[in-house]
Amino acid sequence: MGRKLGLTLEHVVEAATEIADRDGLSAISLASVASKLGVRSPSLYNHVDGLAGLRRQLAFRAGGLLAAEMADSVDGLTGTAALRALAAQYRSFAHRHPGLYATFLPAPTPDDDPELTAALLEPVGVVGSVLTEMDIDPLTVVPLIRALRAAVHGFVDLELGRSFGLPDDIDESFTTTIDLVIDAIASKSNA
Amino acid sequence: MGRKLGLTLEHVVEAATEIADRDGLSAISLASVASKLGVRSPSLYNHVDGLAGLRRQLAFRAGGLLAAEMADSVDGLTGTAALRALAAQYRSFAHRHPGLYATFLPAPTPDDDPELTAALLEPVGVVGSVLTEMDIDPLTVVPLIRALRAAVHGFVDLELGRSFGLPDDIDESFTTTIDLVIDAIASKSNA
DNA sequence: AGGTGATGACTAACCATGTTAGTTGACCGG
DNA sequence: CCGGTCAACTAACATGGTTAGTCATCACCT
Known part of the structure; x- marks a missing residue:
């Protein structure tokens, strides 16, 4: 059998995205992605450098989409x-x-993969x-941006992770959390 | 060959802890743990209910240790x-x-595993x-505890995750972050 | 039109891992 | 001393990642 389907990198990453968003990042395997595309696992190597490469492509897509x-x-x-607005969009x-x-986590070290590192830090640049x-x-801008990022x-x-045990309204808790940090930032602004 | 080594659940969980803390949670496999203990993988089933059971035991140990x-x-x-003090100990x-x-993440749902859910929420109880x-x-205590937890x-x-790109002092940023939240909490205290 | 080469899918094979089943040897209580 | 239990084992199988090598299809060039 030769060239049957018009499979592209886009299709592969798209399929992996759907699996990851539905069943979690760990549900991504070459087998599951290939199966979703109606193809055998080795065929994916024509578009992606193995499982590690697929994950890398996924990270690029994530960084670009969020930054946009x-x-x-x-x-x-x-x-x-x-x-x-940024905090709300991030959460959304x-x-x-x-x-x-x-x-996004864990991030690659700048030495290992400077390109991907830059792509993942793109959203931070917007803030x-x-x-x-x-x-x-x-002198205080770096700690403040870290505080905001940590909180969000x-x-x-x-x-x-379903780690909030109590049934109390989560949207309200989010507003409380980010307002707390944003107010603190505003109090140090000179604008 | 019969009963050779005095392997116990403690030994197994201890070995898994060392691997996880050194090489990451994903480095835990029955193979790696068994190898570290000088034993074959199937032998671990005498102490732990497969890989999932081992991870569950590890989570119990984590919750208990942190709470203590x-x-x-x-x-x-x-x-x-x-x-x-709590924030510093948590980070440490x-x-x-x-x-x-x-x-700790993702947490099991209370329906799936109420025992483990309770153990993982133990540290929250201290706060x-x-x-x-x-x-x-x-009325505001739940959002505030969530804000503190989220920030830390x-x-x-x-x-x-090595996600802070800049070389700026991280200890100082941590102090800024938690002081920001703790001050906000203190301003709502009547004590 | 027909040959040629690149493309992109495939099968086969190998290794690592998790898991189950069945086996065996050592210890312990009667 | 004998029998049962315990805790290790080997064997076997499934799944997943990966590599190597094969082969049909398509685009292009003469």
Whole structure:
């Protein structure tokens, strides 16, 4: 049998994305992706460098998609309103794409894979540009951006991991959490 | 060959802990654990219910250890000092036991495994008792404890995942992050 | 039109891992 | 001393990743 289907890298990554978002990142295997595409596992090597390569492609897609969504969400906004929009969009992305979201951690080291490292830090850059517009003391901007990132990521990660035991409203808790951090950031702004 | 070594559940879980803390949670396999113990993989079934059972035992150990350390760390302290001690101990645990720490997520659903769910929520209980002593409005205590948990977990998770790109001092960023949340909590305390 | 080469799928084979079944030798209580 | 239990074992099988080698199809070039 020769060339039967018009399989492309896009198709492979798309299929893997669907599996990851539906059944979790660990459900991705060459076997499951190949099966979804109606193809045998070795055929995937024509498009992707093994399982590791597939995961890498998935991470690229995740970084690019999230960065694009965040850039869109902040359009026309500045200051705390922009930060709130970014946090909400970030959380929404994680809800809609839990599998892609999981590819962010652990991050590759800059030595191992500088290209992928840069792609995964793209979303952070969007937040950074909003913060510099707010005229924060340069000495404290890095800890503050880390605090915001930690709070948002931590909340989403716990939420996705079903780690909040109590039935109390989770949306409200998210608002409380990010407002707490954003207010603290605003109090150090000179804009 | 019959009964040769005095292998116990403790030995198995201990070996798995060492592997997980050194090489990551995903490095745990029955093969790697058995090899470390000088035993064949099927022998482990005499002590543990397969790989899933081993991971479950590891999660129990993680929950118990962290809860004990946190209870110790808060001894004699109250209020914001207690919260700061808890956060520091939590982070220290994650640094010393990254493999055990990773077992906390994703959490099992209460329906699937109520026993393990309870064990993993034990550390949260320690924080809860400190907060109730601080006399916080019961309506806002749940969002606040979630904010604190999200910030601390998020920070540690990003840190362990090498996701902080910049070389800026990480200890200082941690202090900034948790002080930010703890100060907000303190401002709502009536104690 | 027909030959040629690249493409992209395939089968076969190998290795590692998890798991089950059945076996065997050592210890322990009667 | 004898019999049962326990805890290790070997054998066998399934699944998944990977490599090597095969072969049909398509595009292009003469």
